[in-house]
Amino acid sequence: MKFSARSALRGLILVLLLLATEPARTEYLRIQLRVYGLDCEICARGVSASIGRLAGVEGVKISLESGMLDIALARRNNLKLSDLRRRVRENGFRPREATVTAVGRFNGSRFEVLGVGESYDLGGRAPQSPAPGPVEVTFNVR
């Protein structure tokens, strides 16, 4: 009995240590970003290759007609929306509005994406009595 209690305590400490050492992460799952200036296949291919090199990016689809980048992200990635926008600018194009699917928590009307500090005021879209845990939300970002 004494042995089991000690094992349980060791297990608990191990779990706490793992949680404490878990790297900060954001939880964007999908970002659809409109981009100005993409006119040809070579431009799209360059942007796709460049964004595909960002850690956490699982796939990039591009529509030249709508100027839309559709980026699928791995769970527990570290990518920020601001990193993605910067990468688009570095390639010579202009990021515009985005539709984002992310996991996070509500703090009043603000939705805080899990991990390192990007949050968005969702105004009337925020629930009156938000769930205590993380929730998955899709919203538009200007």
Next chain:
Amino acid sequence: MMPGDPETEVLAAWRFHHSLTGIGTRNESTVYMGTSVSTQLPPRADGPALRRAPGFYMAAATGHISRRYYVWAGAGYERYASLGVDHPSNSLLGSLVLGWRPAFLNKEYPGADCRFFWETTGENVDSAWRSAAAPAGAGHHGVPAPLPAANSSGIIVLPNTGGRGVYSGPTFLYTHRNVALQIGALLAAWRDPNGIQPSERFRAVVVVSYFFLGGRK
């Protein structure tokens, strides 16, 4: 811009202005600087062919780009150095390019991309000159034709060099994956050569490009 004489050139470009105005739309301006060496020197009847000399090139182009239409206008000047006794012709170029991507070729990424262009280039080419101190030599007929007298600076402006002209014609551009193929021809719309020169009815260009798109790390 399609130059007249064959040459090898090294070119650097700086896109100093671009404004991204909409989906698939932008305006941009670029300056080019480079150096070149002629790879084919035409034979002369009045002496040996001109010696090779490096040329220095500067140009600027500005344009509007969209998913359907393209418009570019540019101008450039190429000036040759005087190495030894010969000085090849300096030239001033102006160019207007209109581009069109027809709706039936307006494929979504990652499909192949095809565009048509119409380029019109005007050029003003100075006469070449040779120092009066240059050693005489046989022309390509074996017997040198008489040269005009040197001016007070000891320079002989070579006859039958330089002139003006306007060339115009279509270009087709195909890109797929990392490769681009460009095929075009410019037809002589108007020519005013100095003296007597070989007829230049058209210029043709075939360009194959490979884009290294590893992406920014």
